[in-house]
Amino acid sequence: MTLRADARDNRDRIVDAAEQLYAISGVTTPMSEIARRAGVGAATLSRRFPSRESLMDAVFARQLGWWMSAVDAAADAEDAWSALLTLLEETCVQQAHDGVCADLVVRSFLQGASFDVEKAAVSAQVERIIGRAQRDGKASTDVSWDDVVLLIEANAGAAGLTTADPEARARRLVHHFARSFAAH
Amino acid sequence: MTLRADARDNRDRIVDAAEQLYAISGVTTPMSEIARRAGVGAATLSRRFPSRESLMDAVFARQLGWWMSAVDAAADAEDAWSALLTLLEETCVQQAHDGVCADLVVRSFLQGASFDVEKAAVSAQVERIIGRAQRDGKASTDVSWDDVVLLIEANAGAAGLTTADPEARARRLVHHFARSFAAH
DNA sequence: AGATAAATGAAAGAGTTCTTCCACTTAGTC
DNA sequence: GACTAAGTGGAAGAACTCTTTCATTTATCT
Numbered sequence: 007m008t009l010r011a012d013a014r015d016n017r018d019r020i021v022d023a024a025e026q027l028y029a030i031s032g033v034t035t036p037m038s039e040i041a042r043r044a045g046v047g048a049a050t051l052s053r054r055f056p057s058r059e060s061l062m063d064a065v066f067a068r069q070l071g072w073w074m075s076a077v078d079a080a081a082d083a084e085d086a087w088s089a090l091l092t093l094l095e096e097t098c099v100q101q102a103h104d105g106v107c108a109d110l111v112v113r114s115f116l117q118g119a120s121f122d123v124e125k126a127a128v129s130a131q132v133e134r135i136i137g138r139a140q141r142d143g144k145a146s147t148d149v150s151w152d153d154v155v156l157l158i159e160a161n162a163g164a165a166g167l168t169t170a171d172p173e174a175r176a177r178r179l180v181h182h183f184a185r186s187f188a189a190h
Numbered sequence: 191m192t193l194r195a196d197a198r199d200n201r202d203r204i205v206d207a208a209e210q211l212y213a214i215s216g217v218t219t220p221m222s223e224i225a226r227r228a229g230v231g232a233a234t235l236s237r238r239f240p241s242r243e244s245l246m247d248a249v250f251a252r253q254l255g256w257w258m259s260a261v262d263a264a265a266d267a268e269d270a271w272s273a274l275l276t277l278l279e280e281t282c283v284q285q286a287h288d289g290v291c292a293d294l295v296v297r298s299f300l301q302g303a304s305f306d307v308e309k310a311a312v313s314a315q316v317e318r319i320i321g322r323a324q325r326d327g328k329a330s331t332d333v334s335w336d337d338v339v340l341l342i343e344a345n346a347g348a349a350g351l352t353t354a355d356p357e358a359r360a361r362r363l364v365h366h367f368a369r370s371f372a373a374h
Numbered sequence: 375a376g377a378t379a380a381a382t383g384a385a386a387g388a389g390t391t392c393t394t395c396c397a398c399t400t401a402g403t404c
Numbered sequence: 405g406a407c408t409a410a411g412t413g414g415a416a417g418a419a420c421t422c423t424t425t426c427a428t429t430t431a432t433c434t
Contacts, residue, residue: 009380009381010379010380010381010430010431010432011431011432012380012381012382012430012431013380013381013382013431016381016382034218036420036421036422037421037422038420038421038422046382046383047382047383047384048383048384048421048422048423049382049383049384049423049424049425050381050382050383052422052423052424053381053382053423053424056423058422116351152362153362153366156348156359156362156363156366159347159348159351159359160344160345160347160348160363161344162347163343163344163346163347163348163349163351164340164343164344164347165347166347167300167343167347175340175343178336178337178340179340179344181370182337182340182366182367182370182371183366183370184370185369185370185374186365186366186367186368186369186370187366190369193410193411194400194401194402194409194410194411195401195402196400196401196410196411196412197401197410197411197412200411200412220390220391220392221391221392222390222391222392230412230413231412231413231414232391232392232393232413232414233393233394233395233412233413233414234411234412234413236392236393236394237393237411237412240393
């Protein structure tokens, strides 16, 4: 079932608008406001995304695409340890910058089953990177995928909070995790 | 302007109910539901707390009282470093257990000016503890009050997210911060 | 260009939540 | 016990948000 061209354009604009407004006002932003910013009627939005959750999934799917590329790039790097640190910092700074809110990450990625395939792929890649960094003697042996998830949760949670310099906060958070992740 | 005895009881029950429901359903819990659990009419709640924010402040004021006691106790301890670690763990586990959501901590404590006096007192105490731990050669010299705030933000952000074992997550988060805080 | 099915937005309707009014109840005071 | 002022809850109503209907517009195919 393929969408007509104009409908697909509208769909894209809706996801754009939602992404922007989620960053500003959180995922509880009224659907009508998202529709207005997207330049479509409320009916169109309701028709395309019957529930708020389905729209959240669509927004998250994009951000996940970006992240999977970053993870793949890190997995190809020579130095696993520095690639891991770079990946974590890029991820958190990106989250801070785009204002990715915790609700989005959690409901779509961690809680629901919508992205199980992607989740499995990402976690496998990240675990490979961690494993290599551990064999190189750079990463502590107690670090695991769960700790990366914890960092992302913590960062997403903090990212929703207004601060003078959200990017600096993200870097500081990664700084602490990196020091803890390092072999002692 | 002092409240009548029965009115004060009702007020207390409202704050009780709000604290419990905030932990379960977040700060967007309908005021009417809070009123119902408190066993008062919606009118009474509206009269006592004209805005959702004023109720959030009242709930937070209590939790802040608990925290200030914990901070004072830590400041009196012999071993500043272990007192600091204990304080951070207690604080985060308490947050995880009570489901203190980020909205509450941020709006009331970090953002608004409502608790400026308490904030100044707590930060001064914590900085004293950190300073002592640093002089003892236990804490890294780059640790500051801001890092403690960061941990609390991160923990509060993550605490709002459903997980099998929120307490374990809080402990894990503190574990990483503790390793980073330690002198290298 | 004409036919056809897909897609759209304005407006109405349904469901929530918050606030206010007002007749009634209760605590505090003599 | 009686008086007074403070306090209360039910109900009405105002404000929002989401969904659906339907007449109209627009893309796509031949």
